[in-house]
Amino acid sequence: MLRYLLGRLLTFVPTFIGVTIISFAFIRVLPGDPIIVMAGERGMSDERYAEMEQQFGFDRPLIVQYWDFLTGVLQGDLGQSYVTKRPVWDEFFSLFPATLELAFCAITIAILLGIPAGVIAAVNRGKFFDRALMSSALVGYSMPIFWWALLLIIIFSGNLGWTPVSGRIDLLYFFPDVTGFMLIDSLLSGQDGAFTSAVRHLILPSIVLATIPLAVIARQTRSAMLEVLGEDYIRTARAKGLTPPRVNGVHALRNAMIPVITVIGLSVGMLLAGAILTETIFSWPGIGKWMVDSIYRRDYPVVQGGLLLVALLVMVVNLIVDLLYGLINPKIRKR
Amino acid sequence: MADVSSSTNTTPTTTVRPGRFKEFWRYFRENRGAVIGFYVFIFFLIVAIFAPLIAPFEPSAQNRGATLVPPAWQDGGTWTYPLGTDPLGRDMLSRLIHGARYSFLVGTIVVILAATGGILTGLVAGFAPKWLDTIIMRVMDIILSIPSLLLALVLVAILGPSLLNAMIAIAIVLQPHYVRLTRAAVMTELSKDYVISARVAGAKLPRLMFITVLPNCLAPIIVQAALSFSNAILDVAALGFLGMGAQPPTPEWGTMLAESREFILRAWWVVTFPGLAILSTVLAINLMGDGLRDALDPKLKRS
Numbered sequence: 001m002l003r004y005l006l007g008r009l010l011t012f013v014p015t016f017i018g019v020t021i022i023s024f025a026f027i028r029v030l031p032g033d034p035i036i037v038m039a040g041e042r043g044m045s046d047e048r049y050a051e052m053e054q055q056f057g058f059d060r061p062l063i064v065q066y067w068d069f070l071t072g073v074l075q076g077d078l079g080q081s082y083v084t085k086r087p088v089w090d091e092f093f094s095l096f097p098a099t100l101e102l103a104f105c106a107i108t109i110a111i112l113l114g115i116p117a118g119v120i121a122a123v124n125r126g127k128f129f130d131r132a133l134m135s136s137a138l139v140g141y142s143m144p145i146f147w148w149a150l151l152l153i154i155i156f157s158g159n160l161g162w163t164p165v166s167g168r169i170d171l172l173y174f175f176p177d178v179t180g181f182m183l184i185d186s187l188l189s190g191q192d193g194a195f196t197s198a199v200r201h202l203i204l205p206s207i208v209l210a211t212i213p214l215a216v217i218a219r220q221t222r223s224a225m226l227e228v229l230g231e232d233y234i235r236t237a238r239a240k241g242l243t244p245p246r247v248n249g250v251h252a253l254r255n256a257m258i259p260v261i262t263v264i265g266l267s268v269g270m271l272l273a274g275a276i277l278t279e280t281i282f283s284w285p286g287i288g289k290w291m292v293d294s295i296y297r298r299d300y301p302v303v304q305g306g307l308l309l310v311a312l313l314v315m316v317v318n319l320i321v322d323l324l325y326g327l328i329n330p331k332i333r334k335r
Numbered sequence: 336m337a338d339v340s341s342s343t344n345t346t347p348t349t350t351v352r353p354g355r356f357k358e359f360w361r362y363f364r365e366n367r368g369a370v371i372g373f374y375v376f377i378f379f380l381i382v383a384i385f386a387p388l389i390a391p392f393e394p395s396a397q398n399r400g401a402t403l404v405p406p407a408w409q410d411g412g413t414w415t416y417p418l419g420t421d422p423l424g425r426d427m428l429s430r431l432i433h434g435a436r437y438s439f440l441v442g443t444i445v446v447i448l449a450a451t452g453g454i455l456t457g458l459v460a461g462f463a464p465k466w467l468d469t470i471i472m473r474v475m476d477i478i479l480s481i482p483s484l485l486l487a488l489v490l491v492a493i494l495g496p497s498l499l500n501a502m503i504a505i506a507i508v509l510q511p512h513y514v515r516l517t518r519a520a521v522m523t524e525l526s527k528d529y530v531i532s533a534r535v536a537g538a539k540l541p542r543l544m545f546i547t548v549l550p551n552c553l554a555p556i557i558v559q560a561a562l563s564f565s566n567a568i569l570d571v572a573a574l575g576f577l578g579m580g581a582q583p584p585t586p587e588w589g590t591m592l593a594e595s596r597e598f599i600l601r602a603w604w605v606v607t608f609p610g611l612a613i614l615s616t617v618l619a620i621n622l623m624g625d626g627l628r629d630a631l632d633p634k635l636k637r638s
């Protein structure tokens with residue numbers, strides 16, 4: 001097990017270095033001189049240009065610049081945003097809770113609905129429930145979520161007036177950030193209606209973001225269940241006279257969960273990609289919207305640092321999933 | 336579908352065993368969803384090919400006297416514009432019909448780019464010495480560790496927003512899946528007797544790669560091609576929606592959605608129809624993909 005763990009950890013290092021190279025290289029090959037962009041329409045004198053070139057270190061050899069970037073990254077220094085002048089690292093962590101809250105609600109919805117749906121479909125294989133659930137799952141899987149979001153806004157915000165269109169909470173409420181999670185902060189603030197407002201803002205974005213993971217989890221649960229249901233030990237359990245809920249829910253589901261857990265872990269990348277669209281549409285102040293805005297504004301240090309941190313996040317989660325998988329399934333770590 | 340059948344036909348294995356395509360079709364036909372998906376796909380394909388003949392108007396023809404006309408069946412709608420008009424008075428139906436062309440173009444080109452690059456790299460990785468294989472796979476890991484849409488967005492920001500650049504970006508993002516699949520398939524085939532005998536018979540490396548091994552790795556790759564066709568359509572539409580794909584006035588479905596965003600609460604049709612077009616195309620292709628997988632994967636066949 002230790003060998004598997006070390007081996008897996010070792011592959012992390014080159015991938016990490018690769019990601020730093022990619023995010024470093026992106027800015028250098030982007031068209032347009034970042035200093036000219038910063039100068040804006042007024043332009044700047046040659047002396048000022050040289051001064052700024054020196055300030056940002058663009059006049060030094062690439063390899064030296066990369067080395068500075070890498071050592072900076074390792075010390076948690078990702079540079080400053082051109083627009084807000086704040087450190088990228090601080091910006092990331094002040095916006096991250098918003099994305100985490102959204103993604104957490106989305107994955108919770110996806111798990112709570114997806115696993116039962118998959119189990120019901122597998123148990124009723126070929127029958128009406130199976131067909132209906134799997135057809136819906138395929139529709140969800142094929143859904144352009146940016147359109148799905150607009151459609152939900154038309155129905156629930158426009159026609160029914162149930163939910164707000166954007167943001168995390170009504171402007172009426174103001175309270176300090178304690179945890180950065182709106183649901184918790186609004187409860188802590190003790191203001192009437194603040195929590196309900198936060199929930200109402202969260203519902204549509206969570207549903208939108210949950211759609212594709214939900215479909216993937218339901219499909220994966222069904223196929224894993226079908227595989228397990230054909231095993232001998234399930235027949236034994238049935239022959240022992242156990243009730244179907246016990247056989248399906250306890251004996252089968254437990255073993256079918258292994259691939260499902262992997263899929264849930266791997267859906268982090270999916271959630272972050274989905275967050276880009278969801279947050280943009282619902283003006284949700286999280287990482288996805290931040291990245292898109294920075295790309296529009298050509299705020300290079302933010303694009304560079306954000307890309308690196310997002311990739312790092314996905315890598316760490318994948319690493320954890322792999323390690324857990326090795327822990328659950330001894331066959332893997334022997335390979 | 337057309338490219339799938341042709342690629343199955345051109346493999347030497349098929350010429351040796353002519354019954355293979357027939358067998359595939361028998362399994363494929365059993366799956367009702369796949370057949371429906373296939374017909375919808377063909378329908379969209381015909382619409383795309385004959386778009387200029389079918390569409391009642393030019394996609395960019397503006398009628399200033401008829402902006403935001405609702406669909407024909409609603410109050411105020413006319414049959415001149417069956418699906419209504421957009422804020423500039425352009426016929427929605429004509430724009431949707433022309434949009435089909437872009438989606439198919441996007442799907443086809445992205446799949447060709449991603450599959451060619453991915454299969455070649457995968458073959459090299461599968462046959463290469465361990466150090467080269469490790470390097471290739473690490474690079475793929477790096478690409479896969481960045482969420483696909485984010486990577487595509489940044490790539491398009493580098494290359495400049497346009498439909499072509501969006502396609503290149505999506506192809507790069509989708510490529511690692513082909514590399515992994517091909518490499519895994521090659522690895523399983525390499526230890527089999529027929530490869531060893533071909534090698535003993537003196538087959539050179541290119542022959543071993545492309546003629547001996549590759550045809551036997553195609554099944555999962557074909558399924559992946561169907562899946563990435565629909566992924567490509569979705570992702571390019573998403574880039575268009577974010578303003579980083581096709582640029583207005585191109586009647587690309589995602590771009591159409593982006594243009595009409597501010598009218599969502601006033602004119603539901605400008606938002607609903609382009610999305611419905613994306614969803615039905617992608618759904619049809621995914622249904623076909625499921626059918627292909629069931630028909631090509633012998634393990635699932637028996638179950």
